[in-house]
Amino acid sequence: MSLPIHAQPMYFGPIGINATTIAGSLVVFGIAVFLKIRYKETRLFEWALLLFLLGFVFQTFHGVIIQQYMFPISLPERPLFDNGLTLNYTLTNVIAYAIVPIIVIFALSRRVTVDDLGFRVNSWKKTAVYTAAGFVLASTFFLTTDAFFHQQWVQGYTQDGMILWVVLVSVASVILQTMFFVGILFNRFVGKENVMLLAVIAWLAYQSYMINSLPWQICSTLTFTTKLFVTWKTRNVFGACSIAVAVSLIEIIFQLL
Secondary structure (H helix, E strand, O other): OOOOOOOOEEEEEOOOEHHHHHHHHHHHHHHHHHHHHHHOOOOHHHHHHHHHHHHHHHHHHHHHHHHHOOOOOOOOOOOOOOOHHHHHHHHHHHHHHHHHHHHHHHHHHOOHHHHOOOOOOOOHHHHHHHHHHHHHHHHHHHHHHHHHHHHOOOOOOOHHHHHHHHHHHHHHHHHHHHHHHHOOOOHHHHHOEHHHHHHHHHHHHHHHHOOHHHHHHHHHHHHHHHHHHHHHHHHHOOHHHHHHHHHHHHHHHHHHO
16 A cells, blocks of 8 residues: 555656656646746746656656666666666766756756755754754654564675665765755745745655655655755755765665664
């Protein structure tokens, strides 16, 4: 059993899409049209475009281009063992969550600032306090869920495979994902759109890339909400990225125990 909002990859020849993400972008586009008609101003059209492109870019590169021409993935997938999977996934994240969004932002505004990426820190002390509190909450959510609903997805590993996975996936890819979903899609629009609306659609976008059972979907929702709250209070992504990486590393440790 799981929530109806989850990843639904589809392939049409050389093109791959995540149907859930595409549908989500169309919903956001509809909201943007409504807000434009009623309030004459909204930036959600840009939001919808970023999500729409993600729905194509991620699956097309991960499942078609990189898979066929650079780093093929063996099936069934074997994380921490198949380095091709690790490199494929990491390169896909770089393209989908960093390169393409930055190009789009630059094309629309002719500049990309530290504020656009959530890199400006107004108070390191405040960031540290909220990050610590957020980590306690997020790790509690994870440990509680894992204690009752543990899912073993690591089936063996090699030493180099483990090192590559930890560095490129548990750290680098997690940071890129957090920068996109929390930094670009949420923090960048705080103060310009309704915060609750941003939080809900950012969660929907994030959830569209999850494939988990209901308990783990609830856990990911709670941890994602924690990262959004920390980002909202600090107005930067460093806290959210730190929390995401820490929980990801804890997960790997529990998989290897």
